[in-house]
Amino acid sequence: MxxxxxxxxxxxxxxxxxxxxxxxxxxxxxxxxxxxxxxxxxxxxxxxxxxxxxxxxxxxxxxxxxxxxxxxxxxxxxxxxxxxxxxxxxxxxxxxxxxxxxxxxxxxxxxxxxxxxxxxxxxxxxxxxxxxxxxxxxxxxxxxxxxxxxxxxxxxxxxxxxxxxxxxxxxxxADEGGRGILATKLHADGRYNDMLYVDGGPSTTQTVGKLRMKGREVFRHAVVNLASVMSESLALAGLKPSDVDWVVPHQANARILDATARKLDLPAEKVIVTVDQHANTSAASVPLALDTAVRDGRIRQGDLLVLEAMGGGFTWGAAVVRF
Structure with a gap:
Protein backbone atom coordinates (compact mmCIF):
# COMPACT_ATOMS: atom_id res chain seq x y z
CA MET A 1 0.00 0.00 0.00
CA ALA A 174 -2.75 0.06 -3.93
CA ASP A 175 -3.24 1.57 -7.39
CA GLU A 176 -0.28 3.49 -8.87
CA GLY A 177 -2.66 5.45 -11.06
CA GLY A 178 -5.26 5.96 -8.35
CA ARG A 179 -6.53 9.23 -6.92
CA GLY A 180 -4.13 11.70 -5.36
CA ILE A 181 -1.02 13.75 -6.07
CA LEU A 182 1.07 11.64 -8.45
CA ALA A 183 4.07 13.97 -8.96
CA THR A 184 5.27 17.49 -8.25
CA LYS A 185 8.19 19.51 -9.60
CA LEU A 186 9.36 22.93 -8.37
CA HIS A 187 12.02 25.39 -9.54
CA ALA A 188 13.43 28.79 -8.56
CA ASP A 189 16.00 31.16 -10.08
CA GLY A 190 16.71 34.30 -8.06
CA ARG A 191 18.76 35.91 -10.82
CA TYR A 192 15.51 37.25 -12.29
CA ASN A 193 14.43 39.18 -9.19
CA ASP A 194 14.27 42.53 -11.01
CA MET A 195 11.73 41.30 -13.58
CA LEU A 196 8.87 40.86 -11.10
CA TYR A 197 9.13 42.17 -7.54
CA VAL A 198 7.81 44.53 -4.88
CA ASP A 199 10.02 47.54 -4.16
CA GLY A 200 9.68 47.39 -0.37
CA GLY A 201 10.19 45.18 2.64
CA PRO A 202 10.78 45.28 6.43
CA SER A 203 14.57 44.85 6.27
CA THR A 204 15.19 47.14 3.28
CA THR A 205 12.79 50.09 3.04
CA GLN A 206 10.67 49.43 6.14
CA THR A 207 7.63 49.84 3.87
CA VAL A 208 5.25 47.45 2.13
CA GLY A 209 6.21 48.74 -1.33
CA LYS A 210 4.51 48.42 -4.71
CA LEU A 211 4.57 45.76 -7.41
CA ARG A 212 6.96 46.29 -10.34
CA MET A 213 7.15 44.13 -13.47
CA LYS A 214 8.86 43.91 -16.84
CA GLY A 215 5.95 42.31 -18.61
CA ARG A 216 7.54 41.39 -21.93
CA GLU A 217 10.43 39.52 -20.29
CA VAL A 218 8.14 37.76 -17.80
CA PHE A 219 5.91 36.58 -20.64
CA ARG A 220 8.86 35.05 -22.52
CA HIS A 221 10.18 33.17 -19.49
CA ALA A 222 6.70 32.04 -18.43
CA VAL A 223 5.89 30.25 -21.69
CA VAL A 224 9.21 28.37 -21.73
CA ASN A 225 9.32 27.54 -18.02
CA LEU A 226 5.71 26.42 -17.70
CA ALA A 227 5.80 24.12 -20.71
CA SER A 228 9.05 22.63 -19.43
CA VAL A 229 7.90 22.00 -15.86
CA MET A 230 4.62 20.48 -17.02
CA SER A 231 6.57 18.03 -19.17
CA GLU A 232 8.90 17.27 -16.24
CA SER A 233 6.06 16.57 -13.82
CA LEU A 234 4.24 14.33 -16.32
CA ALA A 235 7.45 12.40 -16.94
CA LEU A 236 7.90 11.89 -13.20
CA ALA A 237 4.38 10.42 -13.09
CA GLY A 238 5.08 8.21 -16.10
CA LEU A 239 2.48 10.03 -18.18
CA LYS A 240 2.34 12.12 -21.35
CA PRO A 241 0.38 15.25 -22.39
CA SER A 242 -2.23 13.20 -24.24
CA ASP A 243 -3.17 11.54 -20.92
CA VAL A 244 -4.20 14.89 -19.42
CA ASP A 245 -7.89 15.69 -19.02
CA TRP A 246 -7.46 19.23 -17.74
CA VAL A 247 -4.69 21.78 -17.27
CA VAL A 248 -5.40 24.12 -14.35
CA PRO A 249 -2.90 26.94 -14.86
CA HIS A 250 -1.93 30.08 -13.05
CA GLN A 251 -4.25 32.75 -14.43
CA ALA A 252 -1.86 35.53 -15.40
CA ASN A 253 -2.54 36.25 -19.04
CA ALA A 254 -4.70 34.56 -21.66
CA ARG A 255 -1.88 34.70 -24.21
CA ILE A 256 0.45 32.83 -21.84
CA LEU A 257 -2.20 30.13 -21.38
CA ASP A 258 -2.61 29.75 -25.16
CA ALA A 259 1.12 29.69 -25.87
CA THR A 260 1.84 27.14 -23.13
CA ALA A 261 -0.90 24.81 -24.38
CA ARG A 262 0.44 25.02 -27.95
CA LYS A 263 3.96 24.10 -26.79
CA LEU A 264 2.58 20.85 -25.34
CA ASP A 265 0.21 20.24 -28.27
CA LEU A 266 -2.74 20.44 -25.88
CA PRO A 267 -6.11 21.62 -27.23
CA ALA A 268 -7.30 24.93 -25.81
CA GLU A 269 -10.52 23.31 -24.62
CA LYS A 270 -8.51 21.27 -22.08
CA VAL A 271 -7.26 24.44 -20.34
CA ILE A 272 -9.31 25.92 -17.49
CA VAL A 273 -9.50 29.68 -18.02
CA THR A 274 -10.81 32.10 -15.39
CA VAL A 275 -8.41 35.02 -15.95
CA ASP A 276 -11.18 36.90 -17.79
CA GLN A 277 -13.32 36.94 -14.63
CA HIS A 278 -10.75 37.09 -11.81
CA ALA A 279 -7.58 38.62 -13.35
CA ASN A 280 -4.29 37.50 -11.79
CA THR A 281 -4.86 36.57 -8.14
CA SER A 282 -1.28 35.31 -7.68
CA ALA A 283 -1.12 32.33 -5.27
CA ALA A 284 -4.93 32.15 -5.25
CA SER A 285 -5.37 31.73 -9.00
CA VAL A 286 -4.77 27.97 -9.34
CA PRO A 287 -7.08 26.88 -6.47
CA LEU A 288 -9.68 29.47 -7.58
CA ALA A 289 -9.67 28.05 -11.11
CA LEU A 290 -9.75 24.49 -9.76
CA ASP A 291 -12.77 25.16 -7.55
CA THR A 292 -14.58 26.97 -10.37
CA ALA A 293 -14.17 23.99 -12.72
CA VAL A 294 -15.10 21.44 -10.04
CA ARG A 295 -18.28 23.29 -9.14
CA ASP A 296 -19.43 23.82 -12.73
CA GLY A 297 -18.97 20.11 -13.43
CA ARG A 298 -16.07 20.19 -15.87
CA ILE A 299 -13.60 18.51 -13.53
CA ARG A 300 -14.86 15.19 -12.19
CA GLN A 301 -13.51 12.50 -9.92
CA GLY A 302 -10.95 10.39 -11.75
CA ASP A 303 -9.83 13.15 -14.14
CA LEU A 304 -6.10 13.65 -14.62
CA LEU A 305 -5.08 17.24 -13.89
CA VAL A 306 -1.89 19.23 -14.27
CA LEU A 307 -1.65 22.31 -12.05
CA GLU A 308 1.05 24.83 -12.97
CA ALA A 309 2.24 28.33 -12.09
CA MET A 310 5.14 30.76 -12.39
CA GLY A 311 5.76 33.87 -10.32
CA GLY A 312 8.25 36.39 -9.02
CA GLY A 313 11.61 35.11 -7.94
CA PHE A 314 11.42 33.54 -10.49
CA THR A 315 9.65 30.51 -9.03
CA TRP A 316 7.69 27.95 -11.02
CA GLY A 317 6.23 24.52 -10.58
CA ALA A 318 3.65 21.90 -11.55
CA ALA A 319 1.72 19.07 -9.97
CA VAL A 320 0.09 16.03 -11.59
CA VAL A 321 -3.08 15.04 -9.76
CA ARG A 322 -5.66 12.30 -10.22
CA PHE A 323 -8.73 14.13 -8.91
Missing amino acids: TLRSVIIGTGSALPPRRVSNAELAQEVDTSDEWIVERTGIRFRHIAAPDETTGTLAAEASKAALASAGVAAADIDLIVLATATPDQTFPATATKVQALLAIDDCVAFDVAAVCSGFLYAVQVADSMLRAGVHKRALVIGAETFSRILDWEDRATCVLFGDGAGAIVLEAQDS
Whole structure:
Protein backbone atom coordinates (compact mmCIF):
# COMPACT_ATOMS: atom_id res chain seq x y z
CA MET A 1 0.00 0.00 0.00
CA THR A 2 1.13 3.55 -0.75
CA LEU A 3 0.16 6.68 1.18
CA ARG A 4 -1.09 9.34 -1.18
CA SER A 5 -2.48 12.85 -0.69
CA VAL A 6 -5.99 12.99 -2.15
CA ILE A 7 -7.99 16.16 -2.84
CA ILE A 8 -11.31 15.54 -1.09
CA GLY A 9 -12.70 19.09 -1.19
CA THR A 10 -12.26 22.46 -2.90
CA GLY A 11 -13.42 25.96 -2.05
CA SER A 12 -12.92 29.59 -3.02
CA ALA A 13 -13.81 33.12 -1.98
CA LEU A 14 -13.98 36.42 -3.83
CA PRO A 15 -14.65 39.91 -2.49
CA PRO A 16 -18.16 41.11 -3.43
CA ARG A 17 -16.80 44.18 -5.26
CA ARG A 18 -16.40 43.25 -8.93
CA VAL A 19 -14.60 45.83 -11.07
CA SER A 20 -14.93 45.85 -14.85
CA ASN A 21 -12.36 47.23 -17.27
CA ALA A 22 -14.74 50.06 -18.09
CA GLU A 23 -14.97 51.05 -14.43
CA LEU A 24 -11.20 50.86 -14.07
CA ALA A 25 -10.79 53.07 -17.16
CA GLN A 26 -12.59 55.87 -15.31
CA GLU A 27 -9.67 56.01 -12.85
CA VAL A 28 -6.71 54.82 -14.94
CA ASP A 29 -5.50 55.80 -18.42
CA THR A 30 -6.60 52.60 -20.11
CA SER A 31 -9.54 51.03 -21.95
CA ASP A 32 -11.47 47.79 -22.06
CA GLU A 33 -10.14 47.08 -25.56
CA TRP A 34 -6.50 47.64 -24.51
CA ILE A 35 -6.77 45.32 -21.50
CA VAL A 36 -8.70 42.53 -23.25
CA GLU A 37 -6.43 42.50 -26.30
CA ARG A 38 -3.24 42.20 -24.24
CA THR A 39 -4.39 40.04 -21.32
CA GLY A 40 -7.87 38.60 -21.82
CA ILE A 41 -8.94 40.15 -18.51
CA ARG A 42 -12.44 41.65 -18.25
CA PHE A 43 -13.12 41.76 -14.50
CA ARG A 44 -11.33 41.56 -11.17
CA HIS A 45 -12.51 41.52 -7.54
CA ILE A 46 -11.17 44.12 -5.10
CA ALA A 47 -11.19 43.62 -1.34
CA ALA A 48 -13.04 46.07 0.90
CA PRO A 49 -11.15 47.69 3.81
CA ASP A 50 -12.48 45.08 6.26
CA GLU A 51 -11.54 42.15 3.98
CA THR A 52 -8.04 40.72 4.29
CA THR A 53 -6.00 37.85 2.98
CA GLY A 54 -6.81 36.02 6.21
CA THR A 55 -10.58 36.53 6.06
CA LEU A 56 -10.74 35.50 2.39
CA ALA A 57 -8.59 32.44 3.15
CA ALA A 58 -10.88 31.44 6.01
CA GLU A 59 -13.98 31.80 3.80
CA ALA A 60 -12.42 29.65 1.07
CA SER A 61 -11.37 27.10 3.69
CA LYS A 62 -14.90 26.82 5.06
CA ALA A 63 -16.19 26.14 1.54
CA ALA A 64 -13.51 23.48 1.01
CA LEU A 65 -14.32 21.82 4.34
CA ALA A 66 -18.02 21.75 3.44
CA SER A 67 -17.19 20.26 0.05
CA ALA A 68 -15.07 17.57 1.73
CA GLY A 69 -17.62 16.86 4.45
CA VAL A 70 -14.88 17.35 7.03
CA ALA A 71 -15.07 19.30 10.29
CA ALA A 72 -12.50 22.01 10.96
CA ALA A 73 -11.41 20.10 14.07
CA ASP A 74 -10.30 17.24 11.81
CA ILE A 75 -7.62 19.41 10.17
CA ASP A 76 -4.14 19.00 11.66
CA LEU A 77 -2.12 21.00 9.10
CA ILE A 78 -2.65 24.39 7.43
CA VAL A 79 -0.26 25.61 4.72
CA LEU A 80 -1.16 29.03 3.32
CA ALA A 81 0.54 30.50 0.26
CA THR A 82 0.54 34.29 0.03
CA ALA A 83 2.65 37.28 -0.90
CA THR A 84 0.25 39.67 0.86
CA PRO A 85 0.00 38.47 4.48
CA ASP A 86 -2.17 40.25 7.03
CA GLN A 87 0.92 41.03 9.12
CA THR A 88 4.67 40.67 8.78
CA PHE A 89 4.21 38.06 11.50
CA PRO A 90 2.62 35.90 12.76
CA ALA A 91 1.74 33.73 9.78
CA THR A 92 -1.66 34.43 8.25
CA ALA A 93 -2.26 30.66 8.47
CA THR A 94 -2.54 31.05 12.24
CA LYS A 95 -5.24 33.69 11.73
CA VAL A 96 -7.14 31.22 9.55
CA GLN A 97 -6.69 28.60 12.27
CA ALA A 98 -8.25 30.96 14.82
CA LEU A 99 -11.11 31.97 12.49
CA LEU A 100 -11.90 28.28 11.97
CA ALA A 101 -11.82 27.70 15.76
CA ILE A 102 -9.16 25.00 15.49
CA ASP A 103 -7.55 24.72 18.92
CA ASP A 104 -4.24 23.25 17.81
CA CYS A 105 -2.66 22.27 14.50
CA VAL A 106 0.50 23.02 12.55
CA ALA A 107 -0.04 26.28 10.65
CA PHE A 108 2.42 28.31 8.58
CA ASP A 109 2.76 30.44 5.44
CA VAL A 110 4.69 29.78 2.23
CA ALA A 111 6.01 32.69 0.15
CA ALA A 112 6.61 31.92 -3.52
CA VAL A 113 4.30 34.55 -5.06
CA CYS A 114 2.22 33.18 -7.97
CA SER A 115 3.81 29.73 -7.58
CA GLY A 116 3.04 29.70 -3.88
CA PHE A 117 0.10 27.32 -4.08
CA LEU A 118 2.20 24.73 -5.96
CA TYR A 119 4.93 25.08 -3.34
CA ALA A 120 2.33 24.69 -0.57
CA VAL A 121 0.90 21.59 -2.25
CA GLN A 122 4.31 19.90 -2.37
CA VAL A 123 5.07 20.79 1.25
CA ALA A 124 1.71 19.50 2.49
CA ASP A 125 1.94 16.40 0.29
CA SER A 126 5.36 15.55 1.73
CA MET A 127 4.12 15.95 5.30
CA LEU A 128 1.04 13.82 4.70
CA ARG A 129 2.93 11.06 2.94
CA ALA A 130 5.46 11.01 5.79
CA GLY A 131 2.58 9.96 8.03
CA VAL A 132 2.98 12.98 10.32
CA HIS A 133 -0.44 14.45 9.45
CA LYS A 134 -3.78 13.11 8.27
CA ARG A 135 -5.67 16.07 6.77
CA ALA A 136 -4.41 19.41 5.51
CA LEU A 137 -5.91 22.66 4.35
CA VAL A 138 -3.78 24.03 1.51
CA ILE A 139 -4.70 27.61 0.69
CA GLY A 140 -3.71 30.31 -1.79
CA ALA A 141 -4.95 33.76 -0.79
CA GLU A 142 -4.07 37.31 -1.83
CA THR A 143 -5.07 40.95 -1.57
CA PHE A 144 -2.80 42.20 -4.34
CA SER A 145 -4.85 45.40 -4.66
CA ARG A 146 -3.00 46.60 -1.54
CA ILE A 147 0.43 46.51 -3.25
CA LEU A 148 -0.49 47.88 -6.68
CA ASP A 149 0.64 51.23 -8.05
CA TRP A 150 -2.68 52.51 -9.34
CA GLU A 151 -0.87 55.04 -11.55
CA ASP A 152 0.97 52.30 -13.44
CA ARG A 153 -1.52 51.09 -16.04
CA ALA A 154 0.84 48.34 -17.19
CA THR A 155 0.47 46.49 -13.86
CA CYS A 156 -2.60 47.71 -11.95
CA VAL A 157 -5.02 46.33 -14.56
CA LEU A 158 -3.59 42.81 -14.26
CA PHE A 159 -4.33 41.80 -10.68
CA GLY A 160 -7.23 41.05 -8.36
CA ASP A 161 -7.99 39.69 -4.90
CA GLY A 162 -9.32 36.29 -3.85
CA ALA A 163 -8.64 32.93 -2.22
CA GLY A 164 -8.85 29.25 -3.02
CA ALA A 165 -8.39 26.17 -0.84
CA ILE A 166 -8.27 22.41 -1.01
CA VAL A 167 -8.55 19.71 1.64
CA LEU A 168 -5.89 17.02 1.27
CA GLU A 169 -6.27 13.69 3.03
CA ALA A 170 -3.66 10.96 3.37
CA GLN A 171 -5.14 7.74 2.00
CA ASP A 172 -3.76 4.27 1.39
CA SER A 173 -3.69 3.35 -2.28
CA ALA A 174 -2.75 0.06 -3.93
CA ASP A 175 -3.24 1.57 -7.39
CA GLU A 176 -0.28 3.49 -8.87
CA GLY A 177 -2.66 5.45 -11.06
CA GLY A 178 -5.26 5.96 -8.35
CA ARG A 179 -6.53 9.23 -6.92
CA GLY A 180 -4.13 11.70 -5.36
CA ILE A 181 -1.02 13.75 -6.07
CA LEU A 182 1.07 11.64 -8.45
CA ALA A 183 4.07 13.97 -8.96
CA THR A 184 5.27 17.49 -8.25
CA LYS A 185 8.19 19.51 -9.60
CA LEU A 186 9.36 22.93 -8.37
CA HIS A 187 12.02 25.39 -9.54
CA ALA A 188 13.43 28.79 -8.56
CA ASP A 189 16.00 31.16 -10.08
CA GLY A 190 16.71 34.30 -8.06
CA ARG A 191 18.76 35.91 -10.82
CA TYR A 192 15.51 37.25 -12.29
CA ASN A 193 14.43 39.18 -9.19
CA ASP A 194 14.27 42.53 -11.01
CA MET A 195 11.73 41.30 -13.58
CA LEU A 196 8.87 40.86 -11.10
CA TYR A 197 9.13 42.17 -7.54
CA VAL A 198 7.81 44.53 -4.88
CA ASP A 199 10.02 47.54 -4.16
CA GLY A 200 9.68 47.39 -0.37
CA GLY A 201 10.19 45.18 2.64
CA PRO A 202 10.78 45.28 6.43
CA SER A 203 14.57 44.85 6.27
CA THR A 204 15.19 47.14 3.28
CA THR A 205 12.79 50.09 3.04
CA GLN A 206 10.67 49.43 6.14
CA THR A 207 7.63 49.84 3.87
CA VAL A 208 5.25 47.45 2.13
CA GLY A 209 6.21 48.74 -1.33
CA LYS A 210 4.51 48.42 -4.71
CA LEU A 211 4.57 45.76 -7.41
CA ARG A 212 6.96 46.29 -10.34
CA MET A 213 7.15 44.13 -13.47
CA LYS A 214 8.86 43.91 -16.84
CA GLY A 215 5.95 42.31 -18.61
CA ARG A 216 7.54 41.39 -21.93
CA GLU A 217 10.43 39.52 -20.29
CA VAL A 218 8.14 37.76 -17.80
CA PHE A 219 5.91 36.58 -20.64
CA ARG A 220 8.86 35.05 -22.52
CA HIS A 221 10.18 33.17 -19.49
CA ALA A 222 6.70 32.04 -18.43
CA VAL A 223 5.89 30.25 -21.69
CA VAL A 224 9.21 28.37 -21.73
CA ASN A 225 9.32 27.54 -18.02
CA LEU A 226 5.71 26.42 -17.70
CA ALA A 227 5.80 24.12 -20.71
CA SER A 228 9.05 22.63 -19.43
CA VAL A 229 7.90 22.00 -15.86
CA MET A 230 4.62 20.48 -17.02
CA SER A 231 6.57 18.03 -19.17
CA GLU A 232 8.90 17.27 -16.24
CA SER A 233 6.06 16.57 -13.82
CA LEU A 234 4.24 14.33 -16.32
CA ALA A 235 7.45 12.40 -16.94
CA LEU A 236 7.90 11.89 -13.20
CA ALA A 237 4.38 10.42 -13.09
CA GLY A 238 5.08 8.21 -16.10
CA LEU A 239 2.48 10.03 -18.18
CA LYS A 240 2.34 12.12 -21.35
CA PRO A 241 0.38 15.25 -22.39
CA SER A 242 -2.23 13.20 -24.24
CA ASP A 243 -3.17 11.54 -20.92
CA VAL A 244 -4.20 14.89 -19.42
CA ASP A 245 -7.89 15.69 -19.02
CA TRP A 246 -7.46 19.23 -17.74
CA VAL A 247 -4.69 21.78 -17.27
CA VAL A 248 -5.40 24.12 -14.35
CA PRO A 249 -2.90 26.94 -14.86
CA HIS A 250 -1.93 30.08 -13.05
CA GLN A 251 -4.25 32.75 -14.43
CA ALA A 252 -1.86 35.53 -15.40
CA ASN A 253 -2.54 36.25 -19.04
CA ALA A 254 -4.70 34.56 -21.66
CA ARG A 255 -1.88 34.70 -24.21
CA ILE A 256 0.45 32.83 -21.84
CA LEU A 257 -2.20 30.13 -21.38
CA ASP A 258 -2.61 29.75 -25.16
CA ALA A 259 1.12 29.69 -25.87
CA THR A 260 1.84 27.14 -23.13
CA ALA A 261 -0.90 24.81 -24.38
CA ARG A 262 0.44 25.02 -27.95
CA LYS A 263 3.96 24.10 -26.79
CA LEU A 264 2.58 20.85 -25.34
CA ASP A 265 0.21 20.24 -28.27
CA LEU A 266 -2.74 20.44 -25.88
CA PRO A 267 -6.11 21.62 -27.23
CA ALA A 268 -7.30 24.93 -25.81
CA GLU A 269 -10.52 23.31 -24.62
CA LYS A 270 -8.51 21.27 -22.08
CA VAL A 271 -7.26 24.44 -20.34
CA ILE A 272 -9.31 25.92 -17.49
CA VAL A 273 -9.50 29.68 -18.02
CA THR A 274 -10.81 32.10 -15.39
CA VAL A 275 -8.41 35.02 -15.95
CA ASP A 276 -11.18 36.90 -17.79
CA GLN A 277 -13.32 36.94 -14.63
CA HIS A 278 -10.75 37.09 -11.81
CA ALA A 279 -7.58 38.62 -13.35
CA ASN A 280 -4.29 37.50 -11.79
CA THR A 281 -4.86 36.57 -8.14
CA SER A 282 -1.28 35.31 -7.68
CA ALA A 283 -1.12 32.33 -5.27
CA ALA A 284 -4.93 32.15 -5.25
CA SER A 285 -5.37 31.73 -9.00
CA VAL A 286 -4.77 27.97 -9.34
CA PRO A 287 -7.08 26.88 -6.47
CA LEU A 288 -9.68 29.47 -7.58
CA ALA A 289 -9.67 28.05 -11.11
CA LEU A 290 -9.75 24.49 -9.76
CA ASP A 291 -12.77 25.16 -7.55
CA THR A 292 -14.58 26.97 -10.37
CA ALA A 293 -14.17 23.99 -12.72
CA VAL A 294 -15.10 21.44 -10.04
CA ARG A 295 -18.28 23.29 -9.14
CA ASP A 296 -19.43 23.82 -12.73
CA GLY A 297 -18.97 20.11 -13.43
CA ARG A 298 -16.07 20.19 -15.87
CA ILE A 299 -13.60 18.51 -13.53
CA ARG A 300 -14.86 15.19 -12.19
CA GLN A 301 -13.51 12.50 -9.92
CA GLY A 302 -10.95 10.39 -11.75
CA ASP A 303 -9.83 13.15 -14.14
CA LEU A 304 -6.10 13.65 -14.62
CA LEU A 305 -5.08 17.24 -13.89
CA VAL A 306 -1.89 19.23 -14.27
CA LEU A 307 -1.65 22.31 -12.05
CA GLU A 308 1.05 24.83 -12.97
CA ALA A 309 2.24 28.33 -12.09
CA MET A 310 5.14 30.76 -12.39
CA GLY A 311 5.76 33.87 -10.32
CA GLY A 312 8.25 36.39 -9.02
CA GLY A 313 11.61 35.11 -7.94
CA PHE A 314 11.42 33.54 -10.49
CA THR A 315 9.65 30.51 -9.03
CA TRP A 316 7.69 27.95 -11.02
CA GLY A 317 6.23 24.52 -10.58
CA ALA A 318 3.65 21.90 -11.55
CA ALA A 319 1.72 19.07 -9.97
CA VAL A 320 0.09 16.03 -11.59
CA VAL A 321 -3.08 15.04 -9.76
CA ARG A 322 -5.66 12.30 -10.22
CA PHE A 323 -8.73 14.13 -8.91
